[in-house]
Amino acid sequence: MKNSTVNYKRNMNKLKSIQGLTNFSSPLGARGHIQNNSNFFFTSPQGEGLGVRCGFFLFLLFILSSCSGLSHLPKDDKLYTGAEIKLETTERVDKGKIKSVATEALRPEPNKSYFGMRPQLMLYMMPGENPKTKFGKWIKKRGDAPVLMSQVKPQATGAVIDAKLFNIGIFNSITSYKIVEKKRTASVVYSSFVHKPYTVNELTYAIRDTNLNTVIMSEKEKSFIKQGDDYNLDVLKIERKRIDAVLKDKGYFYFNPDYLLFKADTSVVKHSISLKMTLKDSIPESAITVYRINKVIINQDYSLKEKSDSAQNSFIYENNIFVGNEDNMNINPKVILRSVYLKKNDVYVRENHNITLNRLMSMGSFKFVQLKFSDSDTTATGYLDVTVLMTPMPNYNFQAELDLVTKSNDYSGPRINLSLLDRNTFRGAEFLNLSMAGSFEAQLGNKKNLYSYSWNPQAELTLPRFLVPFYIKTNSLYIPKTRFLLSYNYLKRVNYFDMNTFQFIYGYKWKDDIKQEQEVNPMNISYTTIGNQSDTFKALLDANPFLKKSYEEQFIAGASYSFTYNDQMIPGKKVQFYFQLRAETAGNLFSLLKTIGGEKVSAENPSKVVGSVYSQYFKMSVEGRNYLNLGGKSKFATRLFAGAARSYGNSSVLPYSKQYFSGGPNSIRAFPINSVGPGTYLQNTDVNSFLQLGGDIKLEMNAEYRFDIYKFFKGALFVDAGNVWLQKTNPTSIGTPFLFSSFMNELAVGAGLGLRVDVSFFVLRFDLAMPLRKPWLPENQRWVTNKIDFTSPTWRSQNLVLNIAIGYPF
Numbered sequence: 001m002k003n004s005t006v007n008y009k010r011n012m013n014k015l016k017s018i019q020g021l022t023n024f025s026s027p028l029g030a031r032g033h034i035q036n037n038s039n040f041f042f043t044s045p046q047g048e049g050l051g052v053r054c055g056f057f058l059f060l061l062f063i064l065s066s067c068s069g070l071s072h073l074p075k076d077d078k079l080y081t082g083a084e085i086k087l088e089t090t091e092r093v094d095k096g097k098i099k100s101v102a103t104e105a106l107r108p109e110p111n112k113s114y115f116g117m118r119p120q121l122m123l124y125m126m127p128g129e130n131p132k133t134k135f136g137k138w139i140k141k142r143g144d145a146p147v148l149m150s151q152v153k154p155q156a157t158g159a160v161i162d163a164k165l166f167n168i169g170i171f172n173s174i175t176s177y178k179i180v181e182k183k184r185t186a187s188v189v190y191s192s193f194v195h196k197p198y199t200v201n202e203l204t205y206a207i208r209d210t211n212l213n214t215v216i217m218s219e220k221e222k223s224f225i226k227q228g229d230d231y232n233l234d235v236l237k238i239e240r241k242r243i244d245a246v247l248k249d250k251g252y253f254y255f256n257p258d259y260l261l262f263k264a265d266t267s268v269v270k271h272s273i274s275l276k277m278t279l280k281d282s283i284p285e286s287a288i289t290v291y292r293i294n295k296v297i298i299n300q301d302y303s304l305k306e307k308s309d310s311a312q313n314s315f316i317y318e319n320n321i322f323v324g325n326e327d328n329m330n331i332n333p334k335v336i337l338r339s340v341y342l343k344k345n346d347v348y349v350r351e352n353h354n355i356t357l358n359r360l361m362s363m364g365s366f367k368f369v370q371l372k373f374s375d376s377d378t379t380a381t382g383y384l385d386v387t388v389l390m391t392p393m394p395n396y397n398f399q400a401e402l403d404l405v406t407k408s409n410d411y412s413g414p415r416i417n418l419s420l421l422d423r424n425t426f427r428g429a430e431f432l433n434l435s436m437a438g439s440f441e442a443q444l445g446n447k448k449n450l451y452s453y454s455w456n457p458q459a460e461l462t463l464p465r466f467l468v469p470f471y472i473k474t475n476s477l478y479i480p481k482t483r484f485l486l487s488y489n490y491l492k493r494v495n496y497f498d499m500n501t502f503q504f505i506y507g508y509k510w511k512d513d514i515k516q517e518q519e520v521n522p523m524n525i526s527y528t529t530i531g532n533q534s535d536t537f538k539a540l541l542d543a544n545p546f547l548k549k550s551y552e553e554q555f556i557a558g559a560s561y562s563f564t565y566n567d568q569m570i571p572g573k574k575v576q577f578y579f580q581l582r583a584e585t586a587g588n589l590f591s592l593l594k595t596i597g598g599e600k601v602s603a604e605n606p607s608k609v610v611g612s613v614y615s616q617y618f619k620m621s622v623e624g625r626n627y628l629n630l631g632g633k634s635k636f637a638t639r640l641f642a643g644a645a646r647s648y649g650n651s652s653v654l655p656y657s658k659q660y661f662s663g664g665p666n667s668i669r670a671f672p673i674n675s676v677g678p679g680t681y682l683q684n685t686d687v688n689s690f691l692q693l694g695g696d697i698k699l700e701m702n703a704e705y706r707f708d709i710y711k712f713f714k715g716a717l718f719v720d721a722g723n724v725w726l727q728k729t730n731p732t733s734i735g736t737p738f739l740f741s742s743f744m745n746e747l748a749v750g751a752g753l754g755l756r757v758d759v760s761f762f763v764l765r766f767d768l769a770m771p772l773r774k775p776w777l778p779e780n781q782r783w784v785t786n787k788i789d790f791t792s793p794t795w796r797s798q799n800l801v802l803n804i805a806i807g808y809p810f
Contacts, residue, residue, distance in 0.1 A: 072125045078149045078186040079121075082110040085161070088193045098194060101168055105160040110147050120144040149186040154179065161192060169197030169231030169273070171266070197230040201272040207279055209288045212247070216277075219246045231273050236262050248350035251290035253373070253384060259283045291348045294376040294383040296340065299323035300331055302389040304368070319344045330392060331365065335428045338465065339363065339479065342371075342386050356388070358477035363464055365429045366390045397421040405441065406804060413441030413451075431462040451494055458487035466508060480510035496537040501528045507560075515567045521560045524584070526657075527612065528554035540691060546732035547691060550656040555612040558586025568627065578625035582643075587616025591649045603652035615655045619645035621698070625810055632708070639702040639810040641722075646696065652731050659694025660724045662748070665803035666810070667700060668720040670750020670769035672801065677724040679735030679746055682776035695724030697738045699747075702810060709755075716754035718767070718809075721747045723775055745782070749773035750801075756808070767803040 073079055085102050087095050111121045124143025127136035158175040165173040175192040203225050207213035224239045240257040247255045258280075265274040298320055299312075315326045317333045320340070339359035341352035353371060360369045368391040376383035401417040419435035435458045442451035460483065466472045467482040474480055485505040492498050507521030530551060541548035565579040590609055591601045599607060606613045621643030628636040647654050664673030674692035675683050683692055700722030709715045723746055725738035736746060752769030773782050789795045 072128075073146060073184060074148065078181060078184060080108070080110050080147045080149045080152050081113070081185045081187045082106075083157075083188040083190060086189060086191045088191060089195065091196045093194060093196055098165065098168070098170070098192075101164050102161045102190075102192060105157060105164045107153075107157060107160075108147050108151055111144055121146055149179070152188060154188050154190070157188075158190060161190060165192065165194060167233035169199070170194050171198060196271055198266060198271055198273045200225060200227055200229050200231060201269050201274045202227060203275045203277065205277050207277070209279065211290070212252070212279075212288055215247060215250050215252075216243055219243070225275065236275075245350065248348075251292065251347040251349070252287065253291040253348050254284065254286040254289070256287065259287055289382050291382050291384050293342050293344055293346050293348060293386060294378060295385040296320045296342055296344055297323065297385065297387040298333075298336060298340065298390075299388065300329070300336060300366075300390045300392065302370075302391050304391060330395070330427070331424060331429050332427045335464070336360075340388065348384060355477050359479050360388070360390060362478045363429050364431065365393060365423050367393050393423060395422060395424050397423070405439065411441045411443050411452075413439060415439040425461070429464045431460075433460045433462075434458075435460075452492060453494075454489060454491040456487065456489040458485070460485045466510075474510070476511060477513065478511040480508060483507050483509060493537075496534050497530050498532040499528060499530050501526060503527075514569060515565055517564045517566075519560075519562045523557075524560050524586075525557045526554075527556075527610070528657075529612075530554070544693075544734075546653060546726075546730070546734055547656075547693060549653045549731075550659065550694075552613060554655055554657075555609060555614045556586045556655055556658070557590065557609070557614060558584060558588070560584035574629050576627040576629070578623075578627075580623045581621075582623075583618075583620045585618045587614050587650055590614050591616055601650050603647075603650060606650045614650060615647070615658070616649040616651045617645055617647040617654055617658065619643070619654075619658060634705070634707040637702075637704045637706060637810065639700070641698065641700040643698045644696065646727060646729075654694075654696060656694070660696070660698035661692060661694045662698060662700060662722050662724045665765075665767065665805040668722050668748055668750050669718070669752060669767050669803050669809070670720065670771040670799075670801055671748060676722070676748045677735060677775070679723065679725050679737065680776050681735030693734060696727040696730060697725045699723065699743070704754075704809070706756075712757060712759050714756040714758050716756065716767070717752075718754060718769075719749070719751040719772075720769070721749045721773075723747050745779065746775045747773065748775050752801075763807050765803070765805045765808065767805070767809070769801050769803065770799050 083106050085099055085106075087093075087098060087102075089095075111118050120143050122143070123139055124145055126143075127133075127140045131137050131140055154177040158177050161175045162173050173192055173194050175190055177191070178189045180187045180189060203223065205213065205216060205220070207216055222242070224235050224242060229235070237257075240260045243260060244255060244257040261278050261280055263276045263278060265276070266272070268274050296319070297314075300322075301324055312323050313325055314321050314323050316322075317326075318337060320333070320337065322329065322333050339356060341355045341359075342348075346352075357369055357371060360366060368389075370389040372387045372389065373384050374387075376385045397420075399417075399419045399421075403415045403417075404412070405415050406412045415437070416439070417435065417437040419433060422430075422432040422434075424430065425432040436455070437458075438453070438455040440451070440453040462484075463482040464479045465482065466474075466480050472480075483505065485503070487503045489501040489503075490498070491501075503526040504523070505521055505525075506523040507519060509517070509519045511517045541551065560583065562580065562582045565577065567573065568576045568578065570576070590607070594601050594607050601607055601616075608614070621641065623639070623641045625637065625639045630636060643660055645654055645658065645660070661674040662668055662676040663671035664675075667673075668676055674694070677683075678693055678695035681693065700720070702718065702720045704716050704718040706714060706716045723743070725743065725746070726732060726735065728737040728739075730737065736742070749772040750769045751772055752767055754765060754767040756766070757764040770788065772785055774784055775782060777784070787795070788799075
């Protein structure tokens, strides 16, 4: 810091020496002068002053330059700043791939540097070698110790580089090194002479055990080792694991991939290698023996504190031994056996092993599930006993949640949710969830006394199987579910209306694998009535026929389907995807029955069921997300949502609850919730904050760069765009209908930055956004970037939107 002060004073003297230059002209036409206090003042042609403290700027610049962390280094050592790898070759090679492999050998990692500064190193060095104060120790702990040149072993690193290159088929590489020293730092340059990687000429098999050889040869077409590919040791390891998995599914329980060897011959064809797979000379007899299942012992009340072989009562059910008293089984043995795929006298199959584990865990009734195998005590060889140990969860679970909800339309208030879960309702691992939710919210700062309250009892029953009149065989790792849901919701908008909604859902949900999930609801019925309508509410509906029609058609009976693909749970993927397709339809069965009965179905004279007009429509949406992991826990996430719905037959508009809306914390964050569109329409959220207009078509695009700040504090920069539109066939004339020729010019656009508190199981999100494009403005005035003025309180109050939410937006 001393040197920085001296340099600062010298520059101040230089500035004072040119104080005679009192007038000059800039290329932009601004006029300025330099005063003795080293402040630059520029006067624009309009006479507005722009002051920049040059002296302070220079002082700050020199302080930052002192953050290089080079002070207090040992006198006889230098700071290691990293290494460079140079490739030398006379052949055409993939230098990027080779350099990437060689870089993995570089050790140690140098101190992190940002634009030549090393703040973490500076924090470590600042308190001295042995700080006395707690604050000094705290500062030092948060820094990084210097990585010195004496810690680097270039010769050993060069040998590791050659070993890495050997593993990708460059068998004759030679690596040398040179140390580049500066005044206080040093780096290493490694030069590797390389040649083209050897390629695989052929793969042959010499397995001395006939049965083992038959199994391996039957699957050789699926080998990862292909003729003409570059030699790669990692591929050989993967191939051994593949064969081991094949053998495990054929009963070779004790086989190990280490029992397989590859013998290499490089003398056949130039720059190629011939591989021969063999068995080790001495492997145990059990490794080449096919095993079958003998006893299946099931304990569904196992405690981790008890010994698995302790003597207990047991009984036999369908050739399986159940531990415990038959009359006191928590879950019916028949239900347990639906998920146990290891059967007496069957050949051991690793796939059935994994299916059993996953299905028992996915039942949701057990904390832990273990499978223990042991050699059977029978006189015949090749038999295993398997013990299934399951540690149960409590049958009942009660939860009470109290939240404080704040919405972007200024409605705030408490919400409470009480729930009681029974995990074994009918002794078949059925889940019955009884819940009661209630909320109260009022619009802050509004003199109209706007508030509402609601309560919502709900009962949901989930069965761990397909409940259908015919048998469906499943061998998925996951248990299919049948769901029944019955709910009632009462909402009172004081001074406006009372709304009563009844809903019943009957459907199925299942997973094809860890990435794919499907849900079918063949019966999805909801019935809504609106009572106690005030004159104010009636006036709002009369002023907007589209909204009035949406509220009239509130009897919905139909079906829905969804398909979800999500590979985010697969570790190590640089690019991850999420895709969801949703489709639903309603009213078709009623219209068919009406038509058969001779009644004409039309929107002009709509038919009724249970005294209410029923809705008829079709709706479909797709959503795609892409997550690009950039390293260092930073990520670039994008999202695209597109949905369309069309009413027909008995309906001219969609029910209000089925319309698309845009704007809010999980949508376009620069606009209040549900306030965007339809089309170029401007919604007055100050007047009708709970009666926003929706649309028939929705398009949204989001992009977000996520990065670490410190520990569980994360940051984000984002941009959102989208809107909702009505169909051209919609009878209302609100906004503009969706047209391919003009929809891009009607997108709302916003951008902002976010702060997230991410503690793994909980994410609290703060996103501050501002609009960049307002679709309701005249066509040539919709971009509002030229009106951004952070210094204006009026602009800030009208444009900045703070979104507070739980979880990531997508």
